[in-house]
Amino acid sequence: MVLKIENLVKVYKDIRALDGLDLEVKKSQIYGFLGPNGAGKSTTILSVLGLIFPQEGRIELFGEEVFRNGKYDESKLVEAKRRIGYMPEHATLWNFLTPMQTLDIIGEAFGIPKPEREKQARELLELLNLWEVRDKKVGKFSKGMQQRLLLAQALMNDPELLILDEPMTGLDPTGIAEFKEIIREQKKAGKTVFFSSHILAHVEEICDTVGVIVKGKLRVEDKLDNIKREFLKRAGYTIVLETNRPVDFSGVEWKVTSLGEKKYRIVAPGDIREAVHDFVAAQGAKILTMQVKEPSLEEIFLKMVE
Numbered sequence: 024m025v026l027k028i029e030n031l032v033k034v035y036k037d038i039r040a041l042d043g044l045d046l047e048v049k050k051s052q053i054y055g056f057l058g059p060n061g062a063g064k065s066t067t068i069l070s071v072l073g074l075i076f077p078q079e080g081r082i083e084l085f086g087e088e089v090f091r092n093g094k095y096d097e098s099k100l101v102e103a104k105r106r107i108g109y110m111p112e113h114a115t116l117w118n119f120l121t122p123m124q125t126l127d128i129i130g131e132a133f134g135i136p137k138p139e140r141e142k143q144a145r146e147l148l149e150l151l152n153l154w155e156v157r158d159k160k161v162g163k164f165s166k167g168m169q170q171r172l173l174l175a176q177a178l179m180n181d182p183e184l185l186i187l188d189e190p191m192t193g194l195d196p197t198g199i200a201e202f203k204e205i206i207r208e209q210k211k212a213g214k215t216v217f218f219s220s221h222i223l224a225h226v227e228e229i230c231d232t233v234g235v236i237v238k239g240k241l242r243v244e245d246k247l248d249n250i251k252r253e254f255l256k257r258a259g260y261t262i263v264l265e266t267n268r269p270v271d272f273s274g275v276e277w278k279v280t281s282l283g284e285k286k287y288r289i290v291a292p293g294d295i296r297e298a299v300h301d302f303v304a305a306q307g308a309k310i311l312t313m314q315v316k317e318p319s320l321e322e323i324f325l326k327m328v329e
């Protein structure tokens with residue numbers, strides 16, 4: 024086990040940000056830590072890194088207990104953090120430096136000798152498509168380039184565990200696809216990746232396991248497909264349908280609203296696309312257009328809390 028959290032509690036004044044959180048990340052996993060805004064994702068990450076003080080619980084990193092009942096084991100934590108790369112949610116870069124200079128400073132802070140850190144910086148900048156702009160000032164970089172440089176910083180110490188707090192927020196679809204590919208590459212290189220997001224699409228296609236945190240507690244931990252199947256059913260689909268002639272929906276269990284002579288809105292608990300198709304066909308009508316709206320992640324989270 025790379026990371027194990029048991030019954031973690033963090034109270035900020037009167038806010039119980041973590042309310043007995045349990046979580047396990049295994050070696051070589053890509054773990055997506057999903058939750059709505061304010062669920063406790065950043066608080067969890069800051070606790071794992073010893074940057075804030077939780078009140079109760081246990082944290083293990085690489086099999087070593089680094090925190091127990093309100094106290095960190097400083098030497099074990101320092102040791103573990105050498106093996107971790109961290110990309111904060113609101114990180115800032117030094118705008119007046121170039122990527123090469125930025126990574127050099129980080130490498131020096133880790134105590135990596137000059138020739139080695141130059142080699143490491145070059146490899147990372149090549150990997151992250153920043154080699155061509157290695158001598159350009161970071162201040163002019165796009166959001167996507169800045170995120171990639173922040174990831175390069177997190178990789179400078181060749182960590183076994185990468186912890187990324189909302190790494191894809193603010194990226195465009197191309198940037199998100201690129202970032203996912205980079206995360207996949209990290210897994211191939213044997214690393215474990217733990218990253219947070221409040222957007223379902225960010226964890227899609229890449230995560231082995233997704234943990235969903237709501238109000239400081241882990242609600243579910245499973246493969247994303249299983250989570251979606253379970254909660255999409257409950258949260259309800261909306262289908263907007265246009266047919267070539269009127270259809271009589273009386274007698275169905277779905278909630279149907281007429282939006283005009285041949286246009287309907289159907290709300291149903293699960294994915295009923297096939298059933299709707301068959302129902303319409305049975306009346307000799309044809310579907311001209313069908314728009315399906317999956318429930319938003321917020322709606323799914325709300326169902327989880329119920």
Ligand SMILES: Nc1ncnc2c1ncn2[C@@H]1O[C@H](COP(=O)(O)OP(=O)(O)OP(=O)(O)O)[C@@H](O)[C@H]1O
Binds near residue numbers: 038063
């Ligand atoms: N320093 C702080 N002082 C007081 N309350 C805080 C502090 N940091 C976080 N909180 C509160 O703790 C709760 C959890 O916050 P946290 O930032 O961990 O959530 P999050 O899941 O990371 O959300 P986001 O996606 O918005 O970053 C929220 O209610 C937040 O307002």
